[in-house]
Amino acid sequence: MGVKRKLKQWVKQQSAEQWREHLELLTDEVVTAARERHVRLAITGLSQSGKTVLTTALVHHLLQSHKGRSLPFFEPAAQGRILSVKPIPEQCSFTFEQALAGLTQNPPQWPASTADLSQMSLAIHYRRAPGLGRLLGETATVYLDLIDYPGEWLLDLPLMHLDYAQWCQAQALLWQQSPRAELSAAWRQRLAQVDWFAPADDALLADLGHQYRALLQTLRGPDYGMSLLQPGRTLLPGHDDPEPLTLLFPVIVGVDDFSQQVPKNSALAEMKRRFERYRDELVKPFYRHHFARFDRQLVLVDCLKTLNRGEACFKDMQQALGEILQSFHYGQHSFLRRLFKPRIDKVVFASSKADHVTANQHHNLDQFLGLMIEDAQRQLRFDDIETQCMALASVRSTQAATADMDGQVLSCLKGYRKSDGQLVALFPGEVPTQLPEPNDWTDERFRFVDFAPVQLPTHDLQPQQHIRLDQMLDAVIGDYF
Amino acid sequence: MSGEDRQSDTSQSNASQSDTSQSNDKATAGESAAREWRSARYFDPAAADHVDPAGSDSPYQQARDFDPDSVTASPEEAEEVVVPQRPRRRWARLLGFSTAAVLTLVVLLEFYRLIAWALTLHWLLGAIVLGLVALLLMSLGVQCWRSLKGIRQLGQMQALQTQAHQLLQSQGHGQAASWLKALKLHARSHGTANELQACLDQLDSAYSDQEIVRYVEQHGFTAQDAQARRCVQRYSIESGVMVAFSPWASFDMVLVGWRNLRMLKDVAQIYGISPGLVAQATLLKQVLQTLAFSGLSELAIDAGTSALSSSLTTFSARAGQGLGAGVFTARTGLQAIRACRPVPAAGRDKRLLDNVASGVMERLKKQLKSTR
Numbered sequence: 048m049g050v051k052r053k054l055k056q057w058v059k060q061q062s063a064e065q066w067r068e069h070l071e072l073l074t075d076e077v078v079t080a081a082r083e084r085h086v087r088l089a090i091t092g093l094s095q096s097g098k099t100v101l102t103t104a105l106v107h108h109l110l111q112s113h114k115g116r117s118l119p120f121f122e123p124a125a126q127g128r129i130l131s132v133k134p135i136p137e138q139c140s141f142t143f144e145q146a147l148a149g150l151t152q153n154p155p156q157w158p159a160s161t162a163d164l165s166q167m168s169l170a171i172h173y174r175r176a177p178g179l180g181r182l183l184g185e186t187a188t189v190y191l192d193l194i195d196y197p198g199e200w201l202l203d204l205p206l207m208h209l210d211y212a213q214w215c216q217a218q219a220l221l222w223q224q225s226p227r228a229e230l231s232a233a234w235r236q237r238l239a240q241v242d243w244f245a246p247a248d249d250a251l252l253a254d255l256g257h258q259y260r261a262l263l264q265t266l267r268g269p270d271y272g273m274s275l276l277q278p279g280r281t282l283l284p285g286h287d288d289p290e291p292l293t294l295l296f297p298v299i300v301g302v303d304d305f306s307q308q309v310p311k312n313s314a315l316a317e318m319k320r321r322f323e324r325y326r327d328e329l330v331k332p333f334y335r336h337h338f339a340r341f342d343r344q345l346v347l348v349d350c351l352k353t354l355n356r357g358e359a360c361f362k363d364m365q366q367a368l369g370e371i372l373q374s375f376h377y378g379q380h381s382f383l384r385r386l387f388k389p390r391i392d393k394v395v396f397a398s399s400k401a402d403h404v405t406a407n408q409h410h411n412l413d414q415f416l417g418l419m420i421e422d423a424q425r426q427l428r429f430d431d432i433e434t435q436c437m438a439l440a441s442v443r444s445t446q447a448a449t450a451d452m453d454g455q456v457l458s459c460l461k462g463y464r465k466s467d468g469q470l471v472a473l474f475p476g477e478v479p480t481q482l483p484e485p486n487d488w489t490d491e492r493f494r495f496v497d498f499a500p501v502q503l504p505t506h507d508l509q510p511q512q513h514i515r516l517d518q519m520l521d522a523v524i525g526d527y528f
Numbered sequence: 529m530s531g532e533d534r535q536s537d538t539s540q541s542n543a544s545q546s547d548t549s550q551s552n553d554k555a556t557a558g559e560s561a562a563r564e565w566r567s568a569r570y571f572d573p574a575a576a577d578h579v580d581p582a583g584s585d586s587p588y589q590q591a592r593d594f595d596p597d598s599v600t601a602s603p604e605e606a607e608e609v610v611v612p613q614r615p616r617r618r619w620a621r622l623l624g625f626s627t628a629a630v631l632t633l634v635v636l637l638e639f640y641r642l643i644a645w646a647l648t649l650h651w652l653l654g655a656i657v658l659g660l661v662a663l664l665l666m667s668l669g670v671q672c673w674r675s676l677k678g679i680r681q682l683g684q685m686q687a688l689q690t691q692a693h694q695l696l697q698s699q700g701h702g703q704a705a706s707w708l709k710a711l712k713l714h715a716r717s718h719g720t721a722n723e724l725q726a727c728l729d730q731l732d733s734a735y736s737d738q739e740i741v742r743y744v745e746q747h748g749f750t751a752q753d754a755q756a757r758r759c760v761q762r763y764s765i766e767s768g769v770m771v772a773f774s775p776w777a778s779f780d781m782v783l784v785g786w787r788n789l790r791m792l793k794d795v796a797q798i799y800g801i802s803p804g805l806v807a808q809a810t811l812l813k814q815v816l817q818t819l820a821f822s823g824l825s826e827l828a829i830d831a832g833t834s835a836l837s838s839s840l841t842t843f844s845a846r847a848g849q850g851l852g853a854g855v856f857t858a859r860t861g862l863q864a865i866r867a868c869r870p871v872p873a874a875g876r877d878k879r880l881l882d883n884v885a886s887g888v889m890e891r892l893k894k895q896l897k898s899t900r
Binding site: 125461477510 | 736
């Protein structure tokens with residue numbers, strides 16, 4: 048009797064829509080899983096960490112991987128087992144040609160920052176490795192799905208498990224820290240003057256929302272480089288998001304006790320409603336449709352940005368990454384599990400822009416990345432997930448060179464500076480393997496400038512045009528071939 | 529870029545990784561001695577040289593003149609090299625030496641008596657015997673020289689392998705140049721330099737030492753690997769089939785031994801190790817040692833799974849023995865490849881064993897069908 052009741056309860060809890068979705072996915076999966084294999088690769092990274100460039104470069108190299116030249120460490124390509132790769136047009140909303148055109152034109156340009164969600168699907172036709180697998184057929188196909196999206200939206204994922212009161216309390220703590228505290232003084236003063244239990248004044252709320260958005264934009268800007276900026280759609284609204292929802296902000300002063308009874312038409316109740324709508328109408332579908340069903344994950348981290356900006360930026364990014372990674376499902380894969388509740392069973396952490404440091408610093412960059420993701424990695428290890436750290440550059444924009452300094456030979460980089468297009472040779476400093484002391488974060492120690500891309504050929508790609516893109520690919524999806 | 533520049537760059541990058549306190553060198557020491565890091569700075573792009581990860585093409589350092597005043601004398605203490613104490617084996621060595629001397633003396637004496645005896649019979653016979661003895665001594669000398677060369681090359685291979693192992697463990701950057709240089713020298717000595725050079729041209733300056741070794745391992749010896757594997761496969765199938773169809777059980781051992789020795793020689797030659805008796809014996813010793821230590825049980829499992837997976841039920845016990853001999857030969861061949869390859873191959877052996885097993889089965893089936 049107990050089991051029956053429990054089952055009934057469980058069935059009730061699942062909404063009809065979810066059931067239908069499950070069923071559709073199930074039939075879909077059973078049909079396809081027998082014939083071919085799908086990999087959904089999550090390219091996770093905060094804004095400006097290089098997701099779009101990576102997706103573009105990855106697709107560009109993969110489309111030419113049957114030549115077996117540019118990806119020497121990606122085993123199926125190096126062994127000449129990839130027969131052909133083609134995009135599946137029906138499932139591609141990612142403007143690959145446009146992004147690639149920017150990199151292949153003269154002078155080349157980095158793609159513009161992503162403002163909307165798009166998908167890229169590739170069918171990789173390959174010859175199986177010799178062995179028992181050949182019994183299933185000489186050749187097979189792997190489908191690789193990649194998703195490109197604004198990194199700002201990623202920070203909404205932690206909101207799924209919170210209610211408005213919890214979120215406000217977490218934000219109140221966050222906004223007490225420097226440099227947020229100083230910057231937000233005026234806005235907080237205005238918040239304190241509002242009577243949150245009085246009837247809502249839409250104009251006032253909108254005004255406060257605009258001010259909050261401006262604050263977030265300042266914090267994201269080049270002076271501070273903060274990462275943990277919620278809600279993401281306030282910072283970067285989607286093109287058909289309802290206006291009031293994108294002006295959501297936390298009430299961090301003026302309300303001490305969220306648990307007390309609130310009048311229905313009050314400002315606080317209105318904010319609560321907006322938060323719930325934001326969470327249920329924007330964040331949850333976004334997660335369900337695009338983020339719930341990944342098999343492998345690549346986490347891109349821009350470590351150099353934090354070294355340039357200092358400790359506050361480092362801590363902020365660390366916290367942001369930790370919160371984001373909690374939103375994904377990790378665990379061992381099994382066939383049944385794949386059908387019902389897919390999980391990520393392999394994670395690669397990559398520090399992007401490895402071409403912006405000299406090659407002998409790559410190992411240090413790995414270690415510094417390890418420092419940043421220490422907490423996140425602990426959880427993954429607990430779930431028995433394979434993790435790996437590597438420094439990579441999806442499009443290589445500098446050349447290694449050596450320079451003479453007071454009779455000593457120093458490795459340095461040669462490339463075109465992004466800001467003014469000037470050719471520079473730069474020794475950008477050594478990447479520390481420990482968190483530097485506060486007085487060591489100086490402008491003199493680290494000078495990781497952004498470089499403009501080097502023109503990418505449309506054909507005849509070489510391994511020199513990327514750094515460890517092939518090793519990343521092999522680590523992430525190599526075992527599918 | 530000359531070799532010396534590269535060396536100093538190497539040592540400097542090494543220092544910056546292993547010990548940051550050492551990296552406050554002349555350049556920064558003047559500015560602030562307390563600082564442990566080197567500050568970032570710009571250079572003139574035109575003055576910056578390109579980096580070639582494989583090192584310059586010339587394996588030798590160029591000769592150059594130095595001003596006598598600018599060089600510093602090396603300190604005298606460095607000359608006093610401490611000789612490691614070896615265990616005293618004077619009597620054993622004396623025994624070996626005296627035995628060899630007596631035997632050589634006896635042999636030479638016998639030769640002399642043989643020639644003298646032949647000469648007393650007839651001068652023509654004497655001349656023939658003299659010629660034969662001279663031929664024997666000459667071929668013996670050539671064989672000895674070849675063996676020595678082979679032994680030296682085997683030693684070189686082992687040194688290259690150990691260095692590759694060390695590089696694979698290291699996290700550094702820029703230490704692989706000497707290894708690559710030795711590799712190139714070896715390749716040049718037996719005419720596979722072009723293939724290796726084509727691989728080294730693809731090396732990227734961003735690769736760490738570990739990646740360079742992995743790259744060379746995967747891409748530097750593809751032609752030789754394919755050749756060696758074909759060779760091993762051919763010999764294994766041959767010996768498998770021979771054992772399966774040989775009428776005398778005692779003859780099997782000789783057959784397998786013979787095929788194995790031939791295979792060792794061929795594999796060594798493919799990887800550019802000159803064939804000589806002593807080198808072959810050393811190689812055989814190495815291979816047998818690894819085989820013994822890898823465990824007979826593993827061998828049995830390999831043979832067993834291969835047999836089970838290929839519907840052996842219809843075959844006789846002789847066929848099973850043949851399969852076993854084939855897989856054993858394949859394993860020996862793989863060990864030989866491992867010993868002769870300058871870079872240790874990373875786990876692709878299983879496939880070859882499967883191939884060999886299925887190859888033996890195919891041949892056996894064909895033979896049985898044709899005899900029926």
